[in-house]
Amino acid sequence: MGADPIDALLGPEEQAFRAEVRAFIRDTLPAQARRNADLGRHATKDEVLQWQRALYAKGWAAPTWPKEYGGTGWDPVRLYLFTLECGLGSAPKVPAFGTKMIGPVLYTFGSKAQKDFYLPRIQRAEDWWCQGFSEPGAGSDLAALQTRADRVGDRWIVNGQKIWTTKAQHANRMFALVRTGGGTRRQEGISMLLIDMDSPGIELRPIIGIDGSHSLNEVFLTDVSVPVENLVGEAGRGWDYARFLLANERSDITGVGRSRRQLARLRGLAADADAGLLAQIAEADIALTALELTELRYLAAQARGEGIGAGASILKLRGTEIQQELTRLLREALGADALRHGAAPGEGAEGVLEEYLYNRASTIYGGSSEIQRGLIARAALAEGA
Numbered sequence: 001m002g003a004d005p006i007d008a009l010l011g012p013e014e015q016a017f018r019a020e021v022r023a024f025i026r027d028t029l030p031a032q033a034r035r036n037a038d039l040g041r042h043a044t045k046d047e048v049l050q051w052q053r054a055l056y057a058k059g060w061a062a063p064t065w066p067k068e069y070g071g072t073g074w075d076p077v078r079l080y081l082f083t084l085e086c087g088l089g090s091a092p093k094v095p096a097f098g099t100k101m102i103g104p105v106l107y108t109f110g111s112k113a114q115k116d117f118y119l120p121r122i123q124r125a126e127d128w129w130c131q132g133f134s135e136p137g138a139g140s141d142l143a144a145l146q147t148r149a150d151r152v153g154d155r156w157i158v159n160g161q162k163i164w165t166t167k168a169q170h171a172n173r174m175f176a177l178v179r180t181g182g183g184t185r186r187q188e189g190i191s192m193l194l195i196d197m198d199s200p201g202i203e204l205r206p207i208i209g210i211d212g213s214h215s216l217n218e219v220f221l222t223d224v225s226v227p228v229e230n231l232v233g234e235a236g237r238g239w240d241y242a243r244f245l246l247a248n249e250r251s252d253i254t255g256v257g258r259s260r261r262q263l264a265r266l267r268g269l270a271a272d273a274d275a276g277l278l279a280q281i282a283e284a285d286i287a288l289t290a291l292e293l294t295e296l297r298y299l300a301a302q303a304r305g306e307g308i309g310a311g312a313s314i315l316k317l318r319g320t321e322i323q324q325e326l327t328r329l330l331r332e333a334l335g336a337d338a339l340r341h342g343a344a345p346g347e348g349a350e351g352v353l354e355e356y357l358y359n360r361a362s363t364i365y366g367g368s369s370e371i372q373r374g375l376i377a378r379a380a381l382a383e384g385a
């Protein structure tokens with residue numbers, strides 16, 4: 001494994017860096033955690049925390065952050081190689097909520113006190129964040145959110161409901177969008193609050209996914225009292241911070257490394273497959289190569305200080321379509337064997353059905369494919385105008 005299009009583009013120093021990351025993952029990652037990630041299972045809380053702490057000890061806990069906040073200072077190619085190797089090496093996916101989502105919001109828009117307190121805690125895996133954006137009736141149309149926060153003295157009093165809150169059962173903190181005021185547009189009057197999940201008035205109800213796992217939750221907030229200093233940036237500007245955050249969330253879903261790993265598993269299982277299936281696997285490989293080159297093109301543009309327009313939407317859309325295609329092809333390659341829930345350890349079908357089912361959600365979370373297509377079309381039409 002490892003022969004992919006980027007190999008031909010790397011110089012000796014980049015090759016050496018890549019080898020260092022690969023060796024670190026090989027030598028540091030516990031076998032069970034690697035196996036779980038390899039089979040597409042949700043990592044356990046312990047696996048995630050242990051891995052994040054190992055990364056912290058190595059100085060790699062938040063690679064994308066500016067150096068002054070503990071980032072690595074890697075150039076875009078090294079950042080890409082790191083993510084790629086984590087996917088290829090089946091490292092547990094460190095929840096993006098801390099390092100990729102609220103962390104960058106805080107070092108960009110947060111107060112000094114918020115930066116000093118939260119940023120080191122995110123790197124050391126002392127906090128587990130969840131994302132309180134979606135509500136019943138406010139998913140794609142996020143500006144329809146109804147959860148309110150009213151200012152009473154030096155507190156915000158929060159009332160409302162969030163839904164689809166991933167891993168909230170592990171979280172001790174939530175970044176939430178709440179309505180704090182009015183405005184002529186619905187996007188006005190939305191603010192971002194940092195909420196302690198141990199606060200009185202927070203109730204969690206699990207939602208069991210189609211794969212049988214518990215990763216989703218409903219979160220009910222009744223008169224939850226939040227200190228005013230837990231407001232991010234300015235009141236009423238939460239929509240801007242959310243858009244900034246969502247672009248980071250979407251790029252993180254691309255998953256080229258994981259998809260390359262899936263492709264290798266698929267090729268192993270489909271060695272004796274008919275020409276029709278082999279052709280579909282070749283097509284998926286070509287699509288993945290095109291995605292990888294597109295991602296590299298965006299990285300190069302960012303390194304030159306240029307914007308990438310709707311690039312995050314393009315990566316999210318294609319990345320998840322390819323992920324779904326690969327889980328479908330794995331199922332096809334296994335035939336009837338793939339239909340067994342909970343295949344035993346060591347069986348070819350282990351984890352395949354569960355991952356296939358859970359992955360149906362990838363074209364919904366982080367903004368559905370239809371919404372991404374709308375954003376891409378709008379950007380393209382604006383460019384052409």
Ligand SMILES: Cc1cc2nc3c(=O)[nH]c(=O)nc-3n(C[C@H](O)[C@H](O)[C@H](O)COP(=O)(O)OP(=O)(O)OC[C@H]3O[C@@H](n4cnc5c(N)ncnc54)[C@H](O)[C@@H]3O)c2cc1C
Binds near residue numbers: 133165364365369
């Ligand atoms: C596994 C999973 C994890 C999630 N984790 C989180 C989380 O941690 N925190 C969080 O806040 N949210 C989370 N979400 C919620 C996710 O962001 C929303 O599900 C998503 O934005 C879609 O919103 P919705 O479910 O309300 O569907 P709706 O918005 O009701 O959409 C229903 C359908 O209509 C289509 N549609 C809607 N509007 C348009 C339009 N304008 N043009 C074309 N088609 C449209 C959609 O594409 C979709 O097919 C998660 C969702 C899933 C499935």
